[in-house]
Amino acid sequence: MERLRRLWRGRTMTYGVPLLLYLVGGSFGLREFAQIRYDVHKLRGTIQMKRRLLTGETHSAAIVDPALKEKLKQNNVTLESEYEKLEKSDLDNWENIRGPQLWEDSRAVQQQRREAAHLKTE
Numbered sequence: 001m002e003r004l005r006r007l008w009r010g011r012t013m014t015y016g017v018p019l020l021l022y023l024v025g026g027s028f029g030l031r032e033f034a035q036i037r038y039d040v041h042k043l044r045g046t047i048q049m050k051r052r053l054l055t056g057e058t059h060s061a062a063i064v065d066p067a068l069k070e071k072l073k074q075n076n077v078t079l080e081s082e083y084e085k086l087e088k089s090d091l092d093n094w095e096n097i098r099g100p101q102l103w104e105d106s107r108a109v110q111q112q113r114r115e116a117a118h119l120k121t122e
Contacts, residue, residue, distance in 0.1 A: 100109040
């Protein structure tokens with residue numbers, strides 16, 4: 001009997017067991033609340049889909065401007081064409097150019113660079 005009392009008053013029963021119950025119970029509770037969230041999202045999606053089918057609406061993302069569609073068809077960029085562009089460029093001769101800082105005026109910095117480049121060529 002004395003052993004049982006000592007075990008009941010010990011740190012394990014006072015702090016350890018409630019902590020474990022809190023962790024395990026919290027994980028189950030969190031799982032249930034998250035499941036409710038996903039169920040509601042799924043239900044809203046099916047309700048909206050049924051409403052669209054009944055009214056004959058199409059999804060707003062499916063409607064694209066015809067001019068934009070033509071432009072996208074004309075702009076045919078492939079991996080091979082980009083590779084050819086990169087292959088033609090000269091990657092061995094380049095110059096590191098510092099951009100303007102946030103507090104600097106970009107036009108003034110560009111003007112200084114133009115003047116410096118003009119002086120180098122003279």
